[in-house]
Amino acid sequence: MVDIYLVGVGGQGIITASKLIGDAAIVAGKEVILSETHGMAQRGGSVVCTARIGDFASPLIPDGKADVILSLELLETLRAIPKCSKRTLAIASTEKMVPLSVSTQKLRYPTVEEVRARFEGVSKGLIVVDARKLAEEAGVPMSSNVVMVGALAGSGTTGLERKHFEKAVEMNIPRRLTENLVAFAKGFDAGKGAVR
Amino acid sequence: MDKILETKPGTKILLLGNEAIARGALEAGVSVATTYPGTPASEIGDSLARVARDAGIYFEYSANEMVAVEVAIGAAASGVRALVSMKHVGVNVAADALLTFAYTGTRGGFVLVTADDPSCHSSQNEQDNRYYALLGGIPMLEPANPQECYEMTKKAFEISEKLELPVILRTTTRVAHVRGPVTVGTIVQGPKKKEFVKDPKRFVTVPAVARVRHLVLLDRLRAAEQLAEESEFNVIKRIGNGGRQGIITSSAAANYAYDASRALNLQADLLKLGFSYPMPTEKMLEFLKTHDTVAVVEELEPVLETAVRSLAQHHGIAVKIIGKADGMFPRAYEFDQEIVAAGLSKAFGLPGATGTKPPEVPADLPVRPPVLCAGCPHSATYFAVNKATNKKAIFASDIGCYTLGVAPPYSAADILVCMGSSVGLAGGLAKVNDLPVIAFIGDSTFFHAGVPGLINAVHHGHKFLLMILDNRTTAMTGHQPHPGSAKDPTGATVSPVSIEEVVGGCGVKWLKVVDPYDIKTTTEAVEEALTHEGVSVIIARRECALIAPRDEKGAILKKHYIDQEDCKKCRTCVTKFQCPAISSMDKVQTIDDVLCAGCGVCAQVCPYKAIKEAK
Numbered sequence: 001m002v003d004i005y006l007v008g009v010g011g012q013g014i015i016t017a018s019k020l021i022g023d024a025a026i027v028a029g030k031e032v033i034l035s036e037t038h039g040m041a042q043r044g045g046s047v048v049c050t051a052r053i054g055d056f057a058s059p060l061i062p063d064g065k066a067d068v069i070l071s072l073e074l075l076e077t078l079r080a081i082p083k084c085s086k087r088t089l090a091i092a093s094t095e096k097m098v099p100l101s102v103s104t105q106k107l108r109y110p111t112v113e114e115v116r117a118r119f120e121g122v123s124k125g126l127i128v129v130d131a132r133k134l135a136e137e138a139g140v141p142m143s144s145n146v147v148m149v150g151a152l153a154g155s156g157t158t159g160l161e162r163k164h165f166e167k168a169v170e171m172n173i174p175r176r177l178t179e180n181l182v183a184f185a186k187g188f189d190a191g192k193g194a195v196r
Numbered sequence: 197m198d199k200i201l202e203t204k205p206g207t208k209i210l211l212l213g214n215e216a217i218a219r220g221a222l223e224a225g226v227s228v229a230t231t232y233p234g235t236p237a238s239e240i241g242d243s244l245a246r247v248a249r250d251a252g253i254y255f256e257y258s259a260n261e262m263v264a265v266e267v268a269i270g271a272a273a274s275g276v277r278a279l280v281s282m283k284h285v286g287v288n289v290a291a292d293a294l295l296t297f298a299y300t301g302t303r304g305g306f307v308l309v310t311a312d313d314p315s316c317h318s319s320q321n322e323q324d325n326r327y328y329a330l331l332g333g334i335p336m337l338e339p340a341n342p343q344e345c346y347e348m349t350k351k352a353f354e355i356s357e358k359l360e361l362p363v364i365l366r367t368t369t370r371v372a373h374v375r376g377p378v379t380v381g382t383i384v385q386g387p388k389k390k391e392f393v394k395d396p397k398r399f400v401t402v403p404a405v406a407r408v409r410h411l412v413l414l415d416r417l418r419a420a421e422q423l424a425e426e427s428e429f430n431v432i433k434r435i436g437n438g439g440r441q442g443i444i445t446s447s448a449a450a451n452y453a454y455d456a457s458r459a460l461n462l463q464a465d466l467l468k469l470g471f472s473y474p475m476p477t478e479k480m481l482e483f484l485k486t487h488d489t490v491a492v493v494e495e496l497e498p499v500l501e502t503a504v505r506s507l508a509q510h511h512g513i514a515v516k517i518i519g520k521a522d523g524m525f526p527r528a529y530e531f532d533q534e535i536v537a538a539g540l541s542k543a544f545g546l547p548g549a550t551g552t553k554p555p556e557v558p559a560d561l562p563v564r565p566p567v568l569c570a571g572c573p574h575s576a577t578y579f580a581v582n583k584a585t586n587k588k589a590i591f592a593s594d595i596g597c598y599t600l601g602v603a604p605p606y607s608a609a610d611i612l613v614c615m616g617s618s619v620g621l622a623g624g625l626a627k628v629n630d631l632p633v634i635a636f637i638g639d640s641t642f643f644h645a646g647v648p649g650l651i652n653a654v655h656h657g658h659k660f661l662l663m664i665l666d667n668r669t670t671a672m673t674g675h676q677p678h679p680g681s682a683k684d685p686t687g688a689t690v691s692p693v694s695i696e697e698v699v700g701g702c703g704v705k706w707l708k709v710v711d712p713y714d715i716k717t718t719t720e721a722v723e724e725a726l727t728h729e730g731v732s733v734i735i736a737r738r739e740c741a742l743i744a745p746r747d748e749k750g751a752i753l754k755k756h757y758i759d760q761e762d763c764k765k766c767r768t769c770v771t772k773f774q775c776p777a778i779s780s781m782d783k784v785q786t787i788d789d790v791l792c793a794g795c796g797v798c799a800q801v802c803p804y805k806a807i808k809e810a811k
Contacts (some may be wrong), residue, residue, distance in 0.1 A: 039235030
């Protein structure tokens with residue numbers, strides 16, 4: 001049983017990311033249940049999706065129970081921290097989307113080091129992935145969500161295999177499939193190579 | 197091929213609860229499907245819209261929920277199967293038609309999906325629409341996951357035809373927007389044509405007919421209760437070894453109850469009600485008699501709990517019933533596993549959770565509520581209105597993306613209750629206030645419920661400015677077409693209804709159409725409109741930035757940048773204007789070139805002409 005807690009900003013493709021996990025699980029013959037954020041919250045706000053692989057009836061992940069936190073936006077990683085326990089691996093994109101409150105209330109946007117420090121001691125650690133750069137290298141700058149799912153797959157925390165995820169990419173992202181598979185592969189290597 | 201048209205029976209596909217409902221309807225041979233979009237119901241209609249042509253069904257995004265129900269009634273009364281879907285508050289709009297339709301009953305299967313929104317994720321209230329089943333005497337099914345969404349939709353059509361009654365399928369956000377595997381069957385083509393057989397003593401609800409039909413309805417509800425007793429959706433699940441502790445639950449709460457009771461290692465029986473109105477009285481009585489303590493686990497209102505307490509009292513059963521009346525479970529907001537585990541622990545006298553406290557979100561973490569998008573024409577409109585009025589006006593707002601104007605810097609919403617309310621509210625506000633009154637309404641919302649308010653205002657001589665924020669689509673719910681659109685969802689050409697003509701037809705004497713991207717003209721139009729005695733209307737027309745055509749650089753007009761040499765750090769672009777592409781960090785204001793939609797509004801906002809067209 002694996003609990004994956006996804007966070008990001010509306011418009012980043014977080015639902016597609018969770019669908020990739022869901023279809024990968026189905027391809028692997030496992031039970032899975034996902035929950036999604038739709039509607040008003042999607043307009044540039046903080047968004048959450050959950051993916052629970054295994055024998056779960058309910059879709060929401062209790063505090064302290066996430067096995068993996070997958071974050072598509074650096075600051076949002078911190079909002080997911082209550083889902084952490086010492087067995088949680090956090091995987092965060094370094095992509096920054098500056099919220100309005102930073103501009104108007106002169107609040108500070110955290111650095112990678114500050115985010116990492118917050119996860120120290122309360123989790124298994126934080127992997128950061130330069131998802132936008134890897135997506136651009138793959139020729140699909142909008143596919144940082146695919147890169148991050150690649151990193152998740154590469155981290156070896158889901159109990160699913162690479163081929164299951166690749167099949168899910170084929171099923172969900174028919175446009176520019178070759179490039180998206182490259183984006184996935186770049187993410188996979190980043191997730192695999194990271195020191196935990 | 198669209199996923200929900202999967203042709204191989206037995207295939208397991210990953211579907212959203214809403215998509216599973218659409219698939220279930222297709223397998224039930226639905227002929228007509230209608231809706232007005234609203235979160236968390238929208239994807240039912242959107243899925244059917246996508247496949248309507250291939251599946252050979254009639255689908256429409258109706259002008260509002262009332263019309264959607266009426267169109268579906270017309271079809272179902274003729275004998276075909278009809279599905280109508282809406283968010284919970286949409287049922288308030290449709291209730292007038294729905295409650296009397298329960299009296300006439302139906303011929304073809306009629307299923308109304310209400311998607312409730314506990315915790316108000318995307319809604320103005322969290323009303324519990326199970327009360328509509330009780331209020332109208334309408335049988336109700338409550339799925340808890342995508343597979344059940346699919347199965348219960350199919351079954352709902354059967355039940356509807358067997359009883360000749362409409363059936364409510366009630367979901368919540370955590371059912372509608374949960375995605376999971378669904379094992380599908382075979383799609384059935386419903387008939388395209390049927391002949392309406394006249395029967396005025398049934399279908400024309402004059403008082404003499406209505407009085408008779410009410411008795412018919414009560415009679416059918418007794419038959420419905422028998423179906424509930426036999427329903428495969430009302431099941432007892434054993435947790436551990438079972439025992440004298442019981443749980444009665446339904447919908448999303450059943451999932452939390454199941455996971456929580458396993459996590460707590462309870463020895464209990466769990467009665468899950470999928471066919472929850474009318475309730476299976478005999479089955480519930482048997483459950484109450486064979487358990488010492490029964491916890492009723494349901495989100496929002498104590499609907500099941502009240503019924504269970506009433507049953508126990510009526511039959512003199514000494515079972516201990518625990519629920520909201522004891523304060524063990526909350527009456528507001530959605531549940532989760534932790535809330536239900538805490539309630540069950542108290543109910544069954546278990547020690548509370550002892551685990552370590554999870555780490556907390558840093559207190560100074562910048563918040564990120566939803567905002568108007570880069571290039572959003574509403575953002576430009578609000579800037580112009582603030583400029584014209586210096587915020588010395590009362591703003592009646594309405595339901596749509598533009599409600600987000602409530603936040604600073606615009607503060608352009610002072611009152612809001614429901615779809616179309618801005619227009620009526622403005623009339624009342626204007627009668628008793630000296631400040632100018634401005635109502636904001638979107639194009640789809642205007643067609644939905646704004647027109648009667650406008651007629652009323654013209655007739656009674658209310659003095660206010662109505663701004664119709666016409667972005668050519670129903671943006672917030674996913675860009676569905678509306679009566680002003682020239683294409684229907686299948687791409688076929690339809691007659692667009694002109695907002696100008698409707699406004700003129702309502703008798704409005706002062707009307708201007710502006711492009712909100714032109715700040716000067718829009719500001720002047722607002723200033724002039726406010727001098728008019730009576731109702732004035734400005735249509736601020738500009739396509740939603742998410743669907744507007746873009747050039748090869750991704751700009752609607754031209755991408756812009758901030759020339760740091762000319763920038764005087766006045767911060768007008770972030771304190772009086774709001775655009776996600778513009779940020780101010782470490783005293784430097786910049787435009788993110790990727791996020792910039794190229795609307796050019798910020799260049800008109802900057803007092804020092806430091807925002808310039810990119811090369």
